[in-house]
Amino acid sequence: MRDARRLLNEYKLTDFQRQVLLATAKIPKGETRTYKQIAAAVHRPNAYRAVGSVMRMNPFAPTIPCHRVVKSDGSIGHYSGRGGSKAKENMLRREGAL
DNA sequence: CAACACAAAGTAG
DNA sequence: CTACTTTGTGTTG
Numbered sequence: 001m002r003d004a005r006r007l008l009n010e011y012k013l014t015d016f017q018r019q020v021l022l023a024t025a026k027i028p029k030g031e032t033r034t035y036k037q038i039a040a041a042v043h044r045p046n047a048y049r050a051v052g053s054v055m056r057m058n059p060f061a062p063t064i065p066c067h068r069v070v071k072s073d074g075s076i077g078h079y080s081g082r083g084g085s086k087a088k089e090n091m092l093r094r095e096g097a098l
Numbered sequence: 099c100a101a102c103a104c105a106a107a108g109t110a111g
Numbered sequence: 112c113t114a115c116t117t118t119g120t121g122t123t124g
Contacts, residue, residue, distance in 0.1 A: 017121080035105075039119085048118085077105050
């Protein structure tokens, strides 16, 4: 997580991206958060799509646990990482979040 | 500077 | 349960 913060400080990002990536990195293991919660955490309660937009291009793909971010109803949603949503669900199961 | 795209959520039927 | 509309930010032209 500390590694993510260092990268956020180094990387050229907008304030929104920093907050979103940081908030995502702060999600406790074995727990999931909705895009809505992430958006609310960065004071953009209606920017849940923007959060996904940032995650999609995620410059820290393996550094930020974006797989812990799920839809409001608990669905996995999409995942641009390796294995896609399938791997995402698998990771959540291993962490005890699902 | 303007238009397009998105990993969602909300509301309606 | 399924379908359509809405919304904010990033990226690309």
